[in-house]
Amino acid sequence: xxxxxxxxxxxxxxxxxTAEEDKKLINFMLTYGQCCWRSVPKLAGxxxxxxxxxxxxTNYLRPDLRRGxxxxxxxxxxxxxxSQLGNRWSKIASQLPGRTDNxxxxxxxxxxxxKLKKMGIDPLTHKPISPSTExxxxxxxxxxxxxxxxxxxxxxxxxxxxxxxxxxxxSKTAEEEAKEKSTASPRDPAADASLSSCPEFCTxxxxxxxxxxxxxxxxxxxxxxxxxxxxxxxxxxxxxELPESMHLWGWDDLTGWGSxxxxxxxxxxQEDWKYDxxxxxx
DNA sequence: AAGCAGCACAACCGCAACTAC
DNA sequence: TGTAGTTGCGGTTGTGCTGCT
Numbered sequence: 001x002x003x004x005x006x007x008x009x010x011x012x013x014x015x016x017x018t019a020e021e022d023k024k025l026i027n028f029m030l031t032y033g034q035c036c037w038r039s040v041p042k043l044a045g046x047x048x049x050x051x052x053x054x055x056x057x058t059n060y061l062r063p064d065l066r067r068g069x070x071x072x073x074x075x076x077x078x079x080x081x082x083s084q085l086g087n088r089w090s091k092i093a094s095q096l097p098g099r100t101d102n103x104x105x106x107x108x109x110x111x112x113x114x115k116l117k118k119m120g121i122d123p124l125t126h127k128p129i130s131p132s133t134e135x136x137x138x139x140x141x142x143x144x145x146x147x148x149x150x151x152x153x154x155x156x157x158x159x160x161x162x163x164x165x166x167x168x169x170x171s172k173t174a175e176e177e178a179k180e181k182s183t184a185s186p187r188d189p190a191a192d193a194s195l196s197s198c199p200e201f202c203t204x205x206x207x208x209x210x211x212x213x214x215x216x217x218x219x220x221x222x223x224x225x226x227x228x229x230x231x232x233x234x235x236x237x238x239x240x241e242l243p244e245s246m247h248l249w250g251w252d253d254l255t256g257w258g259s260x261x262x263x264x265x266x267x268x269x270q271e272d273w274k275y276d277x278x279x280x281x282x
Numbered sequence: 283a284a285g286c287a288g289c290a291c292a293a294c295c296g297c298a299a300c301t302a303c
Numbered sequence: 304t305g306t307a308g309t310t311g312c313g314g315t316t317g318t319g320c321t322g323c324t
Contacts, residue, residue: 014293014294015292015293015294015317015318016292016293016318017292017293036309036310037309037310038309038310050309050310051294051295051309051310051311052293052294054310054311055292055294056292056293058311059292059293060292060293087313087314088312088313089312089313090311090312101311101312101313102292102293102313103291105313105314106291106292107290109290109314110289110290111289111290
């Protein structure tokens with residue numbers, strides 16, 4: 001008996017989110033906070049699976065997200081953290097406020113990786129690329145491909161599977177070794193020491209966000225993409241980036257969400273958004 | 283103007299880890 | 304301790320945009 005799928009696939013919408021769906025999800029999240037993702041779509045009136053809602057919220061709609069290019073400092077930090085943590089994007093992202101693991105991963109794969117290669121640095125090992133190491137990687141890649149091909153060829157009956165298991169077990173693939181290495185590295189005392197030198201550093205998961213917690217001041221670099229310059233004085237209230245889809249709405253849309261009345265935190269949240277909307281160049 | 287390639291990024295998929303029972 | 308459900312993570316894919324030929 002297989003595991004029940006995370007959501008009923010039939011009748012659920014897939015693909016890009018519409019502004020209307022975004023609105024429903026944001027409305028729900030800000031009203032009720034983060035709860036059981038599985039029930040979110042039903043309660044929010046969305047024809048999406050919970051997983052899709054979670055992804056959309058964490059990667060795109062969360063009000064504390066910073067959008068736009070990474071600053072030089074952020075990029076350096078990503079490279080530094082990647083050298084210590086490997087492809088553990090969520091850990092890396094947790095060190096960059098307002099950035100998501102998905103975003104970091106995309107930026108790494110599309111930009112930083114190439115940049116490092118251009119600079120003659122292996123993005124995997126963070127060591128200078130020499131012809132010999134390049135050759136080694138090619139060789140490892142070839143071996144992996146060969147092994148994959150064998151797996152495809154072998155029909156998985158007992159003896160052949162045993163033989164395959166034996167092969168796989170007797171010599172670790174480069175992938176496995178890299179994985180082990182990346183898993184082990186955070187436990188490396190030197191790495192731990194360097195990480196702990198940063199007072200905010202914590203490898204724990206990012207805590208669940210409440211509306212009052214996601215109010216973060218928006219620095220000038222983060223605001224540059226969507227706000228006019230008139231709002232960046234130091235006496236200004238904290239500002240937040242709005243998801244693009246929300247820029248499409250009027251203030252009535254936000255104030256009309258109703259049912260959110262009590263908390264000061266929410267009021268300040270509204271104030272910030274109101275402020276942001278007023279700053280936005282239409 | 284059309285076709286193509288490369289790029290960026292949102293979204294999906296499958297698996298592992300975690301949790302509750 | 305085992306099982307089922309839920310969540311989080313990382314790899315991968317799909318799609319729209321842009322620049323080049």
